[in-house]
Amino acid sequence: xxxxxxxxxxxxxxxxxxxxxxxxxxxxxxxxxxxxxxxxxxxxxxxxxxxxxxxxxxxxxxxxxxxxxxxxxxxxxxxxxxxxxxxxxxxxxxxxxxxxxxxxxxxxxxxxxxxxxxxxxxxxxxxxxxxxxxxxxxxxxxxxxxxxxxxxxxxxxxxxxxxxxxxxxxxxxxxxxxxxxxxxxxxxxxxxxxxxxxxxxxxxxxxxxxxxxxxxxxxxxxxxxxxxxxxxxxxxxxxxxxx
Numbered sequence: 001x002x003x004x005x006x007x008x009x010x011x012x013x014x015x016x017x018x019x020x021x022x023x024x025x026x027x028x029x030x031x032x033x034x035x036x037x038x039x040x041x042x043x044x045x046x047x048x049x050x051x052x053x054x055x056x057x058x059x060x061x062x063x064x065x066x067x068x069x070x071x072x073x074x075x076x077x078x079x080x081x082x083x084x085x086x087x088x089x090x091x092x093x094x095x096x097x098x099x100x101x102x103x104x105x106x107x108x109x110x111x112x113x114x115x116x117x118x119x120x121x122x123x124x125x126x127x128x129x130x131x132x133x134x135x136x137x138x139x140x141x142x143x144x145x146x147x148x149x150x151x152x153x154x155x156x157x158x159x160x161x162x163x164x165x166x167x168x169x170x171x172x173x174x175x176x177x178x179x180x181x182x183x184x185x186x187x188x189x190x191x192x193x194x195x196x197x198x199x200x201x202x203x204x205x206x207x208x209x210x211x212x213x214x215x216x217x218x219x220x221x222x223x224x225x226x227x228x229x230x231x232x233x234x235x236x237x238x239x240x241x242x243x
Contacts, residue, residue, distance in 0.1 A: 001212050002198060005034070007205025010045075017052035021045045023189075023207055037209050038185050038242040039161050042118035045205060047111050048073070053104030059095035061126075063119040063159045065148060066091040066103075067238070069191060071112030077101035081130045085114075089134045090147055092157040096126035115191065115238075121160040122150075131157050140167045142174045144239065164241040170195065170220035172233050177217040178241075185242045186210035193235025194221040 011022035011029030023043035152158035
């Protein structure tokens with residue numbers, strides 16, 4: 001079963017310094033039909049203007065994963081971490097028993113485009129912690145790259161939940177498949193480009209919840225050209241394997 005969440009149906013807010021789309025209920029956007037999917041609670045796509053950002057604010061009992069697509073994001077937190085994320089980098093924070101942090105666009109000219117993702121942890125009041133990692137582009141080119149998991153397998157970020165997050169970049173006319181174990185569920189988020197999943201065409205910003213399926217195949221969809229015709233088209237997708 002596939003339940004599509006089109007990008008145009010998401011919640012949206014324009015604060016001037018921040019343009020943000022909410023796949024699930026968040027802040028002033030509340031939709032009882034779209035509160036969460038399994039342990040996946042927040043899927044926000046943000047554009048933060050140059051020189052702007054989120055001031056210091058608290059979090060508690062949440063696993064927070066941030067992925068930068070374009071630009072740079074400067075992070076500071078109450079654990080003493082101060083880092084800058086650039087395109088292709090992931091950040092994981094376990095808010096646990098409580099943290100404060102800020103996120104800021106250090107550029108004087110360019111916006112930063114990112115996804116912020118929250119998952120419920122499998123335990124409350126964990127000790128807060130932080131990780132930041134970059135994965136080589138070739139590791140996800142036309143194949144899945146594990147970027148976060150419950151046990152930190154294959155150099156992935158460690159998240160405190162029975163969940164795994166995969167990333168794949170698809171070239172023209174390429175595809176990747178993934179098995180889904182019995183009793184598990186999936187969420188596919190299209191980060192860039194256009195793809196097809198079991199005959200369903202999706203574009204950047206679209207998501208799809210997947211249940212009662214044994215596998216999926218994600219195919220790159222080119223807007224122009226055809227077999228034997230070179231194009232610059234490329235897509236990027238993120239897949240969540242959830243209990």
